[in-house]
Amino acid sequence: MGTDYQDARQKMVDNQIRTTDVTSHSVLKAFLTVAREDFLPTPLKPLAYIDTDLQISAGGEDSIARFVMEPSPLAKMLQLAQISRDHVVLEIGCGSGYAAALLSLLAGSVVAVECDATLAEASSAKLSETGYDNVAVVTGDLAQGYASEGPYDRIFFNGAVDSVPEAIFEQLRDGGRLVAAIGTGLAAQAHVFVKDGGVVSGRPAFNMSVKPLPGFRRAQEFVF
Numbered sequence: 001m002g003t004d005y006q007d008a009r010q011k012m013v014d015n016q017i018r019t020t021d022v023t024s025h026s027v028l029k030a031f032l033t034v035a036r037e038d039f040l041p042t043p044l045k046p047l048a049y050i051d052t053d054l055q056i057s058a059g060g061e062d063s064i065a066r067f068v069m070e071p072s073p074l075a076k077m078l079q080l081a082q083i084s085r086d087h088v089v090l091e092i093g094c095g096s097g098y099a100a101a102l103l104s105l106l107a108g109s110v111v112a113v114e115c116d117a118t119l120a121e122a123s124s125a126k127l128s129e130t131g132y133d134n135v136a137v138v139t140g141d142l143a144q145g146y147a148s149e150g151p152y153d154r155i156f157f158n159g160a161v162d163s164v165p166e167a168i169f170e171q172l173r174d175g176g177r178l179v180a181a182i183g184t185g186l187a188a189q190a191h192v193f194v195k196d197g198g199v200v201s202g203r204p205a206f207n208m209s210v211k212p213l214p215g216f217r218r219a220q221e222f223v224f
Contacts (some may be wrong), residue, residue: 005037008049014038016051017075024079030105031075035178038130039068039098053211057119058098067211068098069158073181073190077156080192080205081179083107087153090171092142092180093213097123097135099158104132111149112137115214123202143215144172152176159213160188168201171192178202181210 011071013031022028039080044054050212052070059065078099083089083106094100100123103110104183114120117139125136138146147153150171158182164180172178178193178200188211193202 003037003046003048005035005048012049012071013052013214014193016072020076022072022075022079025060026083026106027075027102030035030078030102031071031104034069034098034101034187035130036068036098039096039101039126043135044187045053057116060105063116064212064214066095066116066214067159068096069210073210074099074102075207076164077179077181077190077209078102078106080190081154081156083154083156083178088149089154090150090152090168091154091156091158093158093219094123094137095119095135095158097127097132099134099156099199100137101130101132103156107154108134110135111152112140112143112145113140115140115142129215137222141215143167147171154178155180157181157213161209161213161216163216165216169195173206174198184212 053067057066057069066177075106085108087107089107089110091112094114100112115120120139129137139199151173153176155178160181172195174195176195181188184189188208189204190206191202192205193200
């Protein structure tokens with residue numbers, strides 16, 4: 001007997017997402033709608049709705065392993081972003097395209113930046129195939145964002161970073177909102193930043209554990 005993905009998706013929302021203080025109707029509806037299994041390699045499809053990060057590409061000498069984020073923290077971050085249908089959203093780190101598909105149901109349009117050309121090509125094809133046609137996947141340096149389509153109403157980091165580069169804050173529209181997980185391992189915190197009168201201010205929102213995005217590690221400093 002095959003996996004009943006629709007039933008598994010409902011249980012994910014009821015048991016993993018609603019129980020962690022996610023109450024946004026639009027966010028819950030997006031998670032009920034998007035088939036997480038569509039954005040996973042075939043061997044991982046039966047595991048699509050377990051409560052963990054799922055690896056979609058292996059790391060190498062010059063790269064780190066990439067993951068589809070665990071559903072609960074992803075939902076909490078999307079709720080924190082307060083996205084509506086009149087917003088243009090920049091996603092940093094498209095990965096497999098799963099978060100971009102969720103964003104496409106919340107926003108008017110989405111620009112999703114991915115540094116891995118193979119992932120970018122696959123996620124773009126999958127998003128098109130599954131009907132999420134208000135998402136444009138572009139290949140580029142994640143730390144540079146995608147200024148040519150900015151400014152953006154919302155900026156969403158699909159993974160953890162050591163800090164948010166100033167170049168990306170500059171792409172946030174005045175009155176806009178940026179959500180990112182800052183830190184590593186179990187010490188990461190979701191932060192929300194807002195821009196008002198050209199000035200950006202931020203605050204931590206909740207603790208979380210999330211895998212890192214490539215290209216944001218601070219250089220280690222020598223201590224004498």
